[in-house]
Amino acid sequence: MDLYPQTPVPSEASDFSDEFKTIDGGDWENGAIASRPARLYPKYSASLIYSERDFSEFYALYEFFMSQRGRSGRFAFADFNGHDASPVGIAWPKLLVGVGTGAQTAWDLPMMNSSGYDTGASGGDPGYGIFVDGTRRARGTGATEYAFASGTGANGRDKVTFVTAPTAGQIIEWRATGRRVVQARFVVDKATFQSFTNMITKTGLQVEEVRW
Amino acid sequence: MTYSIANNANDQVVKTFLLVQIDFEETVYWTDCDIPIVTTGGEGDAPAARWEPTGIKVSGITTRQSDSNLASIEIQNADNFMSAIMFSTSSPVGARARVYEAWFDPTKTSAIPDDTKLLLDGLCGGPELSRSGDTATATLRALRGLLGSRVIPRRKVVDLCMFDFKGSVGCQYAGAATECDRTKATCTSLGNQARFGGFPWNNGA
Numbered sequence: 001m002d003l004y005p006q007t008p009v010p011s012e013a014s015d016f017s018d019e020f021k022t023i024d025g026g027d028w029e030n031g032a033i034a035s036r037p038a039r040l041y042p043k044y045s046a047s048l049i050y051s052e053r054d055f056s057e058f059y060a061l062y063e064f065f066m067s068q069r070g071r072s073g074r075f076a077f078a079d080f081n082g083h084d085a086s087p088v089g090i091a092w093p094k095l096l097v098g099v100g101t102g103a104q105t106a107w108d109l110p111m112m113n114s115s116g117y118d119t120g121a122s123g124g125d126p127g128y129g130i131f132v133d134g135t136r137r138a139r140g141t142g143a144t145e146y147a148f149a150s151g152t153g154a155n156g157r158d159k160v161t162f163v164t165a166p167t168a169g170q171i172i173e174w175r176a177t178g179r180r181v182v183q184a185r186f187v188v189d190k191a192t193f194q195s196f197t198n199m200i201t202k203t204g205l206q207v208e209e210v211r212w
Numbered sequence: 213m214t215y216s217i218a219n220n221a222n223d224q225v226v227k228t229f230l231l232v233q234i235d236f237e238e239t240v241y242w243t244d245c246d247i248p249i250v251t252t253g254g255e256g257d258a259p260a261a262r263w264e265p266t267g268i269k270v271s272g273i274t275t276r277q278s279d280s281n282l283a284s285i286e287i288q289n290a291d292n293f294m295s296a297i298m299f300s301t302s303s304p305v306g307a308r309a310r311v312y313e314a315w316f317d318p319t320k321t322s323a324i325p326d327d328t329k330l331l332l333d334g335l336c337g338g339p340e341l342s343r344s345g346d347t348a349t350a351t352l353r354a355l356r357g358l359l360g361s362r363v364i365p366r367r368k369v370v371d372l373c374m375f376d377f378k379g380s381v382g383c384q385y386a387g388a389a390t391e392c393d394r395t396k397a398t399c400t401s402l403g404n405q406a407r408f409g410g411f412p413w414n415n416g417a
Contacts, residue, residue, distance in 0.1 A: 036227065036228065038244075040227070040245065041246055099247055099248045101262075133322045168250045168252075169249075169250030169322050169323045169324035170323070171321060211246065211265070212265050212266070
């Protein structure tokens with residue numbers, strides 16, 4: 001899978017969103033509104049605006065759009081927020097890594113340039129790191145339950161390898177500071193060069209997560 | 213009603229998703245959840261399986277006390293998976309389809325549901341491939357139960373009766389007995405065999 005071009009860099013902070021879905025039981029006359037979640041994890045999307053770039057940089061993005069054949073292509077997209085910060089990226093809430101199979105020990109994380117997952121003593125801040133069914137796994141003194149490898153996953157994603165594979169049905173989540181990575185696609189099929197230029201300079205070039 | 217459903221039936225935080233099992237040449241296990249759901253066979257009616265997310269919509273399902281009906285199962289076909297099935301030598305018509313509802317307690321942290329409930333067990337009717345605009349879907353039309361030719365209305369194919377004892381729908385027994393072991397023999401001894409809710413010929417029972 002291709003990685004979305006890392007250069008040029010959007011000139012403004014990426015406007016990203018996370019969208020849930022909710023099933024409603026109706027809006028009733030007495031004011032009662034019942035609802036329940038239809039999605040456990042949100043769908044990520046981003047709008048990217050580039051400005052004051054030369055033609056060759058625009059053309060690189062246009063060429064990438066063409067290579068993906070519009071919406072049909074799937075690529076890895078790394079959120080640009082905090083890309084030049086130190087530490088790199090921003091702090092994210094728990095992100096879905098996957099659902100255990102009972103056999104798979106190595107998992108690519110939905111993040112690159114991860115940091116802050118094991119700061120502090122004895123395995124780090126309990127609010128950050130990798131969680132299996134909501135329980136944080138240790139990666140510190142005397143209790144190493146997983147190994148972390150920076151940038152060794154697909155498309156430069158970070159990777160963890162568990163000592164013992166999470167059992168089937170266990171939900172694996174990752175919380176850290178870094179650049180969030182999702183499998184994504186463009187949201188439009190059509191882009192003349194002029195409209196494409198308008199999109200990336202004014203209205204925003206939009207991508208959305210495609211999880212499966 | 214199982215413990216989980218009884219305790220969370222009115223809870224807006226409880227999460228429920230559909231599980232769809234269809235016996236094509238190879239059985240598929242799909243869910244409308246956004247992550248895979250894993251069942252071990254011990255969470256109610258659903259068998260042990262890993263239910264993979266896919267674009268699927270179950271519509272027109274109606275559940276009553278004693279039976280359920282389903283109008284259609286719509287499945288994404290952008291990957292031509294369903295096309296391959298429909299164009300194969302074995303038609304999906306007549307393939308057994310089961311729809312379950314998976315219940316997750318509000319505090320649940322894993323992808324293993326607390327309960328699963330069989331909503332419908334039937335046979336696929338006429339399939340239909342559609343390419344409407346830029347959307348490619350396959351629809352398995354009304355399960356045969358709607359046509360009245362064959363339906364397994366929310367009853368497992370087991371020899372024991374699945375009706376609630378003395379329930380107003382199904383059993384309707386109004387005699388003095390206080391217990392029933394759900395066998396055909398006991399039902400007969402109670403004089404209620406006309407409303408027996410099992411399949412006594414199953415397993416030769």
